[in-house]
Amino acid sequence: MKDRAAFDLLYKQTSGKLFGVCLRVLRDRGEAEEALQEVFVKIWTKADRFAVSDLSPISWLVAIARNHSIDRIRARRGPSANIDAALDVADPTPGPEAMAVAGGETERIHHCLDELEKDRAAAVRGAYLNGESYAELAERHKVPLNTMRTWLRRSLLKLRECLER
Amino acid sequence: MTLAEDNGPERGGDDLLAAEYVLGVLAADERQIASRRIDTETAFARLVDAWEVNFASMAAAYATVEPPASVKTAIDRRLFASSAPTSAAPSAGFWSNLAFWRGLAAAAIAALAVYVALPFVNPPVSRPETRLVASLAADNSNVKYLAVYDAARHEVDLSLVSGERGTGKDFELWMIEGKNAPVSMGVIPAGQTARMAVTAAVQHKLAQGAVLAVSLEPTGGSPTGQPTGPVVAAGDLKGI
Numbered sequence: 503m504k505d506r507a508a509f510d511l512l513y514k515q516t517s518g519k520l521f522g523v524c525l526r527v528l529r530d531r532g533e534a535e536e537a538l539q540e541v542f543v544k545i546w547t548k549a550d551r552f553a554v555s556d557l558s559p560i561s562w563l564v565a566i567a568r569n570h571s572i573d574r575i576r577a578r579r580g581p582s583a584n585i586d587a588a589l590d591v592a593d594p595t596p597g598p599e600a601m602a603v604a605g606g607e608t609e610r611i612h613h614c615l616d617e618l619e620k621d622r623a624a625a626v627r628g629a630y631l632n633g634e635s636y637a638e639l640a641e642r643h644k645v646p647l648n649t650m651r652t653w654l655r656r657s658l659l660k661l662r663e664c665l666e667r
Numbered sequence: 668m669t670l671a672e673d674n675g676p677e678r679g680g681d682d683l684l685a686a687e688y689v690l691g692v693l694a695a696d697e698r699q700i701a702s703r704r705i706d707t708e709t710a711f712a713r714l715v716d717a718w719e720v721n722f723a724s725m726a727a728a729y730a731t732v733e734p735p736a737s738v739k740t741a742i743d744r745r746l747f748a749s750s751a752p753t754s755a756a757p758s759a760g761f762w763s764n765l766a767f768w769r770g771l772a773a774a775a776i777a778a779l780a781v782y783v784a785l786p787f788v789n790p791p792v793s794r795p796e797t798r799l800v801a802s803l804a805a806d807n808s809n810v811k812y813l814a815v816y817d818a819a820r821h822e823v824d825l826s827l828v829s830g831e832r833g834t835g836k837d838f839e840l841w842m843i844e845g846k847n848a849p850v851s852m853g854v855i856p857a858g859q860t861a862r863m864a865v866t867a868a869v870q871h872k873l874a875q876g877a878v879l880a881v882s883l884e885p886t887g888g889s890p891t892g893q894p895t896g897p898v899v900a901a902g903d904l905k906g907i
Contacts, residue, residue: 506747512780513739518731525732527691535738542742549776552802555716559779561723568691568726573702576695609724626690630725633691658686665721 513542516560520567527571527633537574541567572633614664622657629654685714689722709806801879803900810838810899812855812881816865818874823852825861830899832857832883838899839888842869843878854888855881878903 520541524534544566552562615623625639634642640650687693688701704711803812810830816823823840832838840863841849850869855861865873882889883896 508776508780509746512776513742515780517739518733519729521734521738522730522732523726526729535734538734538738539741539745543745545779546746546776549779552779555802556720557716557723561719561726563779564723564726564729565689565719569702572691573695573698576693576698611721611724627725627728629690629692630722631728635694636692637694639692654690654692655683655687658683658690661721662682662686 509546512545516563517542519560520563523564523567524571526631527568528575533574534571537571538567541570544570568633575633576635610665611661614661617664618657618660622653625650625654626657626661681711682714685711686718688715689718799873799904801902801904803879803881803902805898805900808897808899810881812900814879814902814904816873816904818870821865821867821870823863823865823879825855825863827859827861835886836896837884837886837888838881839884839894841880841882841894842872843880843901844872844875849880849894851889851892852879854884873904 811828
């Protein structure tokens with residue numbers, strides 16, 4: 503079965519990276535395993551949409567895994583677990599996968615994040631990598647929800663301005 | 668909401684909303700609304716895609732963690748367990764429909780697998796820009812091709828993701844560079860995949876990242892040397 507062979511190849515090449523995404527966002531191994539299943543089923547059914555995206559293949563797959571995990575964690579009720587305690591995986595040194603992620607897209611975002619104040623850049627990075635909501639970010643940075651919202655939106659506008667420069 | 672004052676009246680709030688969606692900060696109900704808009708509004712989906720591109724390189728910080736084998740087993744069960752041989756399928760429309768969608772998914776998955784593999788096979792560090800990829804699609808058609816240009820072998824590999832040329836028609840591939848007239852690269856051979864040789868004159872321009880376009884032409888290709896039918900798919904060549 504040709505389609506199955508292609509799928510196996512895709513799984514072999516990308517499941518580690520996508521599992522890393524699910525784990526980081528969901529902070530629970532069992533839930534991350536369930537999420538990874540759903541992500542690959544989704545990829546199978548949505549693969550044709552890749553053709554209209556400007557993303558590189560691996561980034562497109564990461565986006566599906568990230569968005570699915572974030573949807574899952576948002577659907578979960580109650581406060582989330584402590585990030586530092588729950589995840590025993592440290593940030594890796596960039597390997598070949600990291601290069602593949604960066605391949606098609608601009609690295610400009612890092613330069614633009616450096617133009618923001620340190621704590622605001624950290625909030626943007628934290629939101630992206632951990633999938634934290636406005637409410638969680640507000641709690642962690644000890645500011646009211648609306649302040650967090652305003653902060654982050656201002657940061658996004660500055661980023662946009664920098665990226666368009 | 669202070670969206671209007673933050674964003675200025677001319678930009679609208681959609682671009683900021685797209686950024687918030689991609690960043691992941693929205694609440695469950697806000698995400699659901701945004702996600703529905705991605706499925707139904709092309710313009711909004713484009714804004715979201717653009718922010719995904721902006722933020723994509725941050726994903727390098729995600730660790731690679733091998734999932735347990737049980738996950739793959741469970742996925743295989745969900746995707747392949749019930750797959751009866753398609754030739755023995757009953758004539759009911761539902762089944763042929765399912766087979767069609769499966770075929771579509773399989774072609775796209777195969778293309779994805781190949782593109783994901785390429786950077787591993789040929790690290791971009793040692794051979795920059797020798798391979799370029801383009802997703803060819805257009806708003807008004809269902810024709811989608813994935814194209815890989817291999818500069819070292821002077822060839823373009825095409826995978827048909829969806830769409831048909833119909834009887835008495837052919838797809839013709841064009842290179843468009845800036846404001847110049849399209850240059851024909853030939854009629855695309857029929858089939859799910861096709862390989863086309865690239866002439867020396869076109870090679871140089873492709874390497875600089877031209878636009879590829881597919882037009883619908885009479886069998887055998889355009890009689891005039893310029894596209895005569897509608898452009899059914901187009902896209903930029905980009906480095907992998």
